[in-house]
Amino acid sequence: MSEPRLNIPPISMYAITAKLFTHVEKAIVSEFGQEGQKLIQQGVKIFGFKDAEDIAKQATMEKENHALFNYIPNNHQAKKNFENETIYALMAKLFAQITKPVVDEFGNQAKDAVRDGVRTFGEERGRGIAQRARANGEDYTIDHYLTNYDMGRSDLFTFSTEYKPNEIEQNFTVCPFGQQWADDNMHEYGILYCQMIDPAVARGFNPNFEVEHDQYVLREGNCHFRFKMQDQQNK
Template sequence: MAAEKDRDLDLEPVSMYVLFARLFAHITKEVGEQCGEVGIQAVREGVRQFGLERGRDIARRAKALGHENDLEHYLSSYDMGRADDFNSVNTLCDEGLIQDFSGCVFAEQWQKDGTEKYGIHYCEVIDPSIAEGYNANMECIHDQHFFKDGKCHFCFRMKKES
């Protein structure tokens, strides 16, 4: 019996992205259960502050590399490696910087665990916050999500002056 159980174990190290997704879902679930909607909004604000900080750090990286904090240098100055855990096609065009993700380890883990209702709070907030922190004139339109569309689509663009 013990030998069978051992064969079922995955002995490879767990990706830090998988661990992050699980941790985020557990924290968000518990905060929601303990504090209700006020707690969920606090989690979202925490994600927003984290994103703003990351965006400011990405802007500092761009500057250190001798670049402006513009659309062209956003991804080349980015702070997180994508490796095989994320699959995207990135296109810089007149419309802006378009990212089409066909794979996201966070979304895949939340779907596998049935915790999409917690993960969505990260998904909806993080990229717009990073963009704002990177450049206050940059916005992120996240109009397709893995949970309902099977992929994520982002358009990063500079806000139109009014």
């Protein structure tokens, strides 16, 4: 008799946001040192210390280790900048605000650093998705990728999914991250996340997993993906 499938809840967007910040912060500081830290601090201040603190506290309550508190002064007395924004919107805004001053200062070198931070963030998440699959005795194959995905799909996303032999095709016509960056005119910074995240998560899940991302909400108005696994082998 087989064991019942474990119902592993998705990771909250507060924990995911803090994790993303931590990976991007590490990549920027590794490349630009104290100057990078100062620019990140500038971005967190513009985003809002109180809003950042609320994210940091919730992520900590959910046992996520992160670097966000390092950029929030004690006794800052700041008020919230955002009252009715979703956590998806807040994640997009925070990402844009911390990357903008660095990219504006250091150009393409900074873009590469930010992309690298998104890459390591995505790969860590992918390894976590593989761990979820393993907990249920499942292989790291394409059929077990989305069923073990770590982030819940909010109604804020509109998308279609089609399964094909060794391939998943997805098309997102509405994405709260891309929409927020577009609304804020932060296309240049948001696209750095979009370019890296899905291939990185898939590669973390299984190094044989490849992702073609040929259309972007921030450019064409939709995100089109083809997830392919040519060699259906475990890690």
